[in-house]
Amino acid sequence: MKSYRDLSPSLRTIMTPGPVEVDPRVLRAMSYPILGQFDPEFTELMNETMEMLRDLFQTKNQWCFPIDGTSRSGIEAVLVSVIEPGDKVLVPIYGRFGNLLVEISERCGAEVIMLERDWGAVFDPEEIIEAIHRDKPQIVAMVHGETSTGCIQPFDGIGAACRETDALLVVDAVATIGGVAVETDAWQLDAVIGGTQKCLSVPSGMAPITYNERVEAKVLRRKTIERGLREKGAEAKPGKTVASNYFDLGQLQDYWSPKRLNHHTEATSMLYALREGLRIVLQERLEERFARHRRHEAALVAGLCAMGLSLYGDPDCKLPVVTCIRIPNGVDGESVRAMLLNSFGIEIASSFGPLKGQIWRIGTMGFSCNQKNVLHVLGALEAVLLWHGVDISAGKALQAALAFYARKGEELPC
């Protein structure tokens, strides 16, 4: 029989838009022995996690819990639970993950109305508000921060327009949660999906979500107790039942409620990890955490500009946690990334679709977002670009970043 080596992954400096480095406190949490899923000690940990998620999402919503799957499982759980076949879903698209919202909505049987924007920019909220009044969708599904393009979409007035027209506003905040403000209640977002492996710095494998009474009302209209658990005679509702059992929010909220109605077996070690990650976020405090993300982004940008590189995308809508860099003409972007990984142990990202081969993306997210990492990536990128014969200003990037940090850097450097 083939023998497999002891696990011993190399230590990486992970400066992608996720997954990013995990705080050792979170790694340690996963190494604790497990509890049974209905052990009162475990259900107490589940309840604490729900409480902390309320603070993270800045909401008073009762329902805040993780879906046991990666980030897109949270998106699919919300969409499949709120979209009834034939519902109109409005999706403003300004990058890859808007396309994912379309893809999932179509698979849920929605009639999708798309608004499209060239990649690298976002929508004036007024355009979206007009479309809401014109098209009267049942659901508006939008991305808050697009890691594919490094842009962030403002929400001014969109929540209010959805209330006026009785639409539900579903927001993919996978990239922003824990790194940039996501004000669920103040912005009148009806459902929000976060990601663990980005600004929360918990490994991929859970997707925290929250939703309010407006969403719950629709979920409850479609709810069916699982066959084998329900009373005789309480049959499924033909045509109404959610197309997924795993993602049925009506069943999931019973599992997360004091009823503890059996559904899946909660992912124990991932729940430990999420709880510890949330403790770290709340101990730092949200405002300070957001300021830290802006500070290291600014230092990174100062260094990149000093080196002579150009950023991609409209600076007015730049996502603070992802910085996109135009690959200089004639440079093989993948060769640069490979050398960064193989010689320096640093990972940065490429992009998708129309941006493939056009930009690199550097994340400054969560635990990875710190001065040491920013300085390492600037120094390494400069060396690798010089090695590739790119005409950049040697020695300037780190001086600019150091100067920024020395000034305790409040102003944006370039």
Place this chain on the structure above:
Amino acid sequence: MKSYRDLSPSLRTIMTPGPVEVDPRVLRAMSYPILGQFDPEFTELMNETMEMLRDLFQTKNQWCFPIDGTSRSGIEAVLVSVIEPGDKVLVPIYGRFGNLLVEISERCGAEVIMLERDWGAVFDPEEIIEAIHRDKPQIVAMVHGETSTGCIQPFDGIGAACRETDALLVVDAVATIGGVAVETDAWQLDAVIGGTQKCLSVPSGMAPITYNERVEAKVLRRKTIERGLREKGAEAKPGKTVASNYFDLGQLQDYWSPKRLNHHTEATSMLYALREGLRIVLQERLEERFARHRRHEAALVAGLCAMGLSLYGDPDCKLPVVTCIRIPNGVDGESVRAMLLNSFGIEIASSFGPLKGQIWRIGTMGFSCNQKNVLHVLGALEAVLLWHGVDISAGKALQAALAFYARKGEELPC
């Protein structure tokens, strides 16, 4: 702000049908720093995991990989990918998890044909073969081991009947994989779903699956590349596309293939855990592992019978990894379970539906399946039953189990 305690879960002896105790080697694997999802070191770990899953499932199938979710996510991924709306799905039900197969199949738009058996027994394979020839289903979906009743279903001839009638045979082996033989190729199973948190003793949160070319052919007929990744003009196939993006096996196999086509972000730490759990299983060797499960089951049964308790279910189809005990008349089953947990730190399970309040279930699964645990649970159960005033033979249970172990126990004791 409320402050939350450091994580410090109590150490439990978990003798339920899952989730069970996790080998410290697996816990340690989860505490390693993560790698990026397309880091060559990580994709190599993914490939090794696929190889080891082939040995676990006893198959030469190319496709063996985990779904990132709990066990039922694996079941849903297979069913939603192979069931086209209107397909006939035959489900023989002999416990709760047969009902789950019906529930998921119905949500996928199947016309479900049920065969029902009173709980506590299984089907003569001939009955199922007859139904296959009579009803000509496109899919037969069955549970291998029912944890709800402690029964195991034999498959003799069922795989062959499915080949003859061109049906796909989908098997839920969540409870048995790694504890009881599951011979995917020899039994002609077309798709098999395993669970991590039972006999593999990896935390809940992943569902290893395997499927053969017959399943792949159907998956490929329905395949669509994700919007935003596909070429212009390659539109979705109306009416054919799988209703889920997260669970679309066509997309998932591209992610797990050398193409590495972007889909979700693989759950890094859970993948580390699964890989380590599989290493442990294969190092023990499957046959020896199955024999260990039978040995400790026999010792447990010897003790329970010596105490004067009755087992539930037909002994001819007893699942070796779950032992169901009739709760003696007049005893509050939940009070016994609570005392076991609170005084002894031992968790055993109750059951569902018609068996609620009727039986206790004791698991002997994976890392939890050992002599120390069997002796602890017997000693503790005796004390708790005496405390509750139950008329049992004091002192006999442990003597019977010790005698069984002393005989190196090959024969079944009662």
